[in-house]
Amino acid sequence: MSLKKISKNQPDNFEFNEENKILSKKIISNYPTGRQKSAVMALLYIAQRQNNNWIPLSAMKYIANFLNISYIKVYEVATFYSMYNLAPVGKYFIQVCTTTPCMIRGAYNLVEACREKISKEEKKISSTSDCSWMEVECLGACVNAPMVQINEDYYEDLSKEKMIKILDKINKDEKIYPGSYRGRKNSEPENGRKTLIKT
Amino acid sequence: MLKVKVNDTEIEVEDGLTVLQACEQAGAEIPRFCYHEKLSIAGNCRMCLVEMEKSPKPIASCAMPVTNGMNIKTNTPIVEKARKGVMEFLLANHPLDCPVCDQGGECDLQDQSMFYGIDKSRYKENKRYVPEKYMGPLIKTQMTRCIHCTRCIRFAEEIAGIEELGAIGRGEDMQITTYLEKSMQSELSANVIDLCPVGALTSKPYVFEARPWELKKTETIDVMDAIGSNIRVDTYGWEVKRVLPRINEEINEEWISDKTRYSCDGLKKQRIDTPLVKENNIYKKLEWEKALNIIAEKIKKTLPEKIAGLTGDLTNMETLFIVKEFFEKTIKSKNLDCRAENTYVNTEDRKNYIFNTQLNKIEESDLILLIGTNPRFEGTILNLRILKAYRKNKTKIYSFGDIGELTYPYEVIENKTDIIKKIIEEKHDLSEIIKNSKKPIIILGQSVLKIKSSKYIFNELKRFLEKNDKINNDWQSLNILSNNASTVGAYDLDLINPDNSENFTLKSIKNNEFDIIFLFGQDNLKFIKKNEFIIYVGSHGDRGAELADLVLPGSAYTEQDGYFTNLEGKIQKAYKASYPPGEAKEDWSIVNELANLIKRKKLFNDKNELNESMIKYLESKKIKIAGNSIKNEFLSEEILVEDIDYYYSNVISRASTTMTQCRNEKLNLKKNGTEG
Numbered sequence: 003m004s005l006k007k008i009s010k011n012q013p014d015n016f017e018f019n020e021e022n023k024i025l026s027k028k029i030i031s032n033y034p035t036g037r038q039k040s041a042v043m044a045l046l047y048i049a050q051r052q053n054n055n056w057i058p059l060s061a062m063k064y065i066a067n068f069l070n071i072s073y074i075k076v077y078e079v080a081t082f083y084s085m086y087n088l089a090p091v092g093k094y095f096i097q098v099c100t101t102t103p104c105m106i107r108g109a110y111n112l113v114e115a116c117r118e119k120i121s122k123e124e125k126k127i128s129s130t131s132d133c134s135w136m137e138v139e140c141l142g143a144c145v146n147a148p149m150v151q152i153n154e155d156y157y158e159d160l161s162k163e164k165m166i167k168i169l170d171k172i173n174k175d176e177k178i179y180p181g182s183y184r185g186r187k188n189s190e191p192e193n194g195r196k197t198l199i200k201t
Numbered sequence: 202m203l204k205v206k207v208n209d210t211e212i213e214v215e216d217g218l219t220v221l222q223a224c225e226q227a228g229a230e231i232p233r234f235c236y237h238e239k240l241s242i243a244g245n246c247r248m249c250l251v252e253m254e255k256s257p258k259p260i261a262s263c264a265m266p267v268t269n270g271m272n273i274k275t276n277t278p279i280v281e282k283a284r285k286g287v288m289e290f291l292l293a294n295h296p297l298d299c300p301v302c303d304q305g306g307e308c309d310l311q312d313q314s315m316f317y318g319i320d321k322s323r324y325k326e327n328k329r330y331v332p333e334k335y336m337g338p339l340i341k342t343q344m345t346r347c348i349h350c351t352r353c354i355r356f357a358e359e360i361a362g363i364e365e366l367g368a369i370g371r372g373e374d375m376q377i378t379t380y381l382e383k384s385m386q387s388e389l390s391a392n393v394i395d396l397c398p399v400g401a402l403t404s405k406p407y408v409f410e411a412r413p414w415e416l417k418k419t420e421t422i423d424v425m426d427a428i429g430s431n432i433r434v435d436t437y438g439w440e441v442k443r444v445l446p447r448i449n450e451e452i453n454e455e456w457i458s459d460k461t462r463y464s465c466d467g468l469k470k471q472r473i474d475t476p477l478v479k480e481n482n483i484y485k486k487l488e489w490e491k492a493l494n495i496i497a498e499k500i501k502k503t504l505p506e507k508i509a510g511l512t513g514d515l516t517n518m519e520t521l522f523i524v525k526e527f528f529e530k531t532i533k534s535k536n537l538d539c540r541a542e543n544t545y546v547n548t549e550d551r552k553n554y555i556f557n558t559q560l561n562k563i564e565e566s567d568l569i570l571l572i573g574t575n576p577r578f579e580g581t582i583l584n585l586r587i588l589k590a591y592r593k594n595k596t597k598i599y600s601f602g603d604i605g606e607l608t609y610p611y612e613v614i615e616n617k618t619d620i621i622k623k624i625i626e627e628k629h630d631l632s633e634i635i636k637n638s639k640k641p642i643i644i645l646g647q648s649v650l651k652i653k654s655s656k657y658i659f660n661e662l663k664r665f666l667e668k669n670d671k672i673n674n675d676w677q678s679l680n681i682l683s684n685n686a687s688t689v690g691a692y693d694l695d696l697i698n699p700d701n702s703e704n705f706t707l708k709s710i711k712n713n714e715f716d717i718i719f720l721f722g723q724d725n726l727k728f729i730k731k732n733e734f735i736i737y738v739g740s741h742g743d744r745g746a747e748l749a750d751l752v753l754p755g756s757a758y759t760e761q762d763g764y765f766t767n768l769e770g771k772i773q774k775a776y777k778a779s780y781p782p783g784e785a786k787e788d789w790s791i792v793n794e795l796a797n798l799i800k801r802k803k804l805f806n807d808k809n810e811l812n813e814s815m816i817k818y819l820e821s822k823k824i825k826i827a828g829n830s831i832k833n834e835f836l837s838e839e840i841l842v843e844d845i846d847y848y849y850s851n852v853i854s855r856a857s858t859t860m861t862q863c864r865n866e867k868l869n870l871k872k873n874g875t876e877g
Binding site (some may be wrong): 007024059071072073074075077078081082 | 240345363365366367368369370371374376380381
């Protein structure tokens with residue numbers, strides 16, 4: 003993963019909406035006095051959710067002023083963590099897990115599907131619809147490999163064909179359902195077994 | 202005390218030390234990059250690995266506190282192997298561009314890889330490239346060379362007090378930068394160049410100028426402000442190539458301000474290298490003999506009372522003393538002063554014009570009151586100490602008037618003299634706060650000494666503090682913050698009007714009462730010239746020379762030996778590092794020759810005699826009772842802190858291109874706002 007690129011098109015202003023203002027104040031109050039700056043990660047995430055899944059520079063400044071810390075400190079945190087997007091990612095942001103378990107189970111087929119249906123390059127918004135994709139490290143759902151994360155939900159037990167179907171729906175802005183795409187409940191065994199012992 | 206064994210020798214060390222410090226006390230040298238005595242511990246370079254008994258792995262000695270009975274080994278094969286391994290990793294992404302790197306020859310990485318590294322690389326892959334970052338006109342970056350020790354980040358945050366450097370990204374992609382590559386704002390920013398153990402941050406004005414081993418090093422004293430920072434001047438032939446800090450824990454620790462460091466290119470520009478005379482508003486070159494003859498004849502024709510002299514802000518004490526002798530013995534005039542402004546000073550007692558608390562004791566204080574001063578610009582190193590006090594004791598800081606960002610929070614009090622009066626009369630909350638404070642510091646700046654009720658403020662404040670036992674043998678709370686390197690020295694040598702603290706010389710100059718005015722390096726005189734014959738003796742063609750009818754070329758601080766007394770009253774000697782340009786002479790010899798021409802007798806036979814009699818004068822100085830012809834007059838007025846043009850405060854910095862760049866950068870920042 004290379005250093006995150008910061009969007010060239012930046013909005014001039016950013017401010018929390020009323021709901022998020024209350025939420026952020028509540029989060030800040032969780033920290034002891036003098037340690038308010040620890041809330042920076044939560045606040046960045048709130049800003050990301052409010053601003054279409056990415057954090058503009060004006061939001062970083064706003065948070066810095068909100069917590070009374072320097073800009074560079076917020077900037078450091080925002081560039082460090084991979085969950086903060088510093089450039090627009092579209093309405094649907096697809097993160098394809100390509101770490102070993104998913105890779106063995108065919109994660110690169112899903113990447114191929116993304117390349118065909120969204121855009122040839124990672125982190126580039128599709129020309130046909132409002133979505134983008136990127137490869138990420140392990141998302142912690144190895145039992146249901148291969149899988150992708152779309153916005154905040156996991157889509158598991160995928161194959162190239164199933165992925166293409168999901169992407170087609172996204173392109174048409176239709177509703178998609180998270181979870182296993184092989185009919186499993188969570189990560190239960192596929193043949194209905196309840197124990198490890200042979201019966 | 203704890204007992205530890207280092208390489209089988211048992212030593213006792215204090216509690217709270219780290220293993221690295223203990224090893225150092227035992228005489229075992231430990232290589233390091235990220236560890237620095239003055240900064241917090243990061244422990245991220247891993248170069249200081251040592252072996253500890255009962256530990257399965259080598260430990261990072263900089264981050265490990267000493268415990269009783271530790272057995273440390275620094276010379277075992279394991280340690281050697283660990284160092285080699287760390288060095289190999291550090292060099293994996295470090296370019297092999299030492300021949301074109303400015304750090305070459307004084308590079309920690311280069312030196313330590315020679316000592317502790319291996320002789321070849323096993324790394325066949327491509328090296329990482331990091332784009333250069335803009336950090337302002339002083340710091341050149343070559344971030345590919347960075348080894349992520351984070352010393353610069355910690356310096357900006359902990360010492361300079363402005364969080365403006367940070368590490369963005371992570372892992373291999375970590376990069377050191379300022380927020381969106383803005384230039385650094387701190388007046389101490391260039392210290393990161395010294396801190397950088399590799400060539401990632403190097404000096405922009407000094408880029409590709411010289412190699413460290415080619416330079417002649419002279420340990421001397423800085424004159425850009427009254428702090429008297431200890432510096433080392435590196436010269437190549439005549440040219441001063443760079444200025445570096447020298448460690449003096451009592452004064453500047455190991456930091457210097459950007460002005461101290463980078464004004465040195467002003468020593469090459471705008472220099473007066475030959476005597477000049479003004480004829481029809483055009484300066485003409487002149488021989489020394491002729492120039493001195495013109496002055497001698499003028500003086501012979503003029504009454505002593507009609508001759509006045511002002512000395513400047515960068516003048517050394519020898520020159521001040523010989524000027525004083527010249528006025529007293531040769532010309533027999535009393536009109537000599539060192540102040541170009543009507544600054545109040547009470548020379549009855551030396552404590553009345555120095556920084557009594559001492560710089561290294563500022564951090565002990567629990568209350569600081571700033572009256573008419575902006576320490577960030579008037580004494581950058583002093584401001585650093587105040588920040589230290591704030592960080593250490595949560596010291597409460599009050600300032601009369603809002604004076605802008607000082608790197609620490611302070612409470613603003615209305616900038617009215619009435620408030621001071623109220624404090625003295627115990628009618629203000631602050632009087633109680635001062636009384637309850639154990640170690641208060643009151644700092645009076647030059648701005649407050651220039652107002653009409655300055656005498657009242659100073660004397661009554663002193664009385665108030667004495668009454669409440671805040672000035673005693675253990676703690677001196679009243680301080681004067683001088684702005685110029687020569688101020689305290691000139692007061693010590695009594696270069697002020699003896700009868701009264703008011704600057705009569707200046708008053709008479711402004712009333713055009715004199716026929717001849719000598720300006721010894723004085724460039725801040727503001728007056729409307731009529732028929733005076735003005736003689737300027739100095740190093741740079743600046744405001745003073747512009748006024749003058751006759752200009753004599755003098756020397757700058759790096760070109761002559763000379764004493765300077767800093768704001769705390771510490772006398773220090775600046776040494777000659779290079780030579781004055783062209784026909785310029787050392788300042789004292791100009792005055793000496795002039796005296797010789799007028800009286801047919803030199804004032805002093807040589808510099809030694811001058812030094813000796815000056816020191817004798819300082820030692821035998823009697824306490825003088827100043828006339829009290831002015832009453833402690835109180836006027837209700839505003840204390841306005843003068844807006845200091847930090848990068849343009851004296852002739853050398855005004856001539857410096859680097860300082861001009863810094864100033865433009867600051868102005869741009871002000872214009873566009875700090876937000877990018």
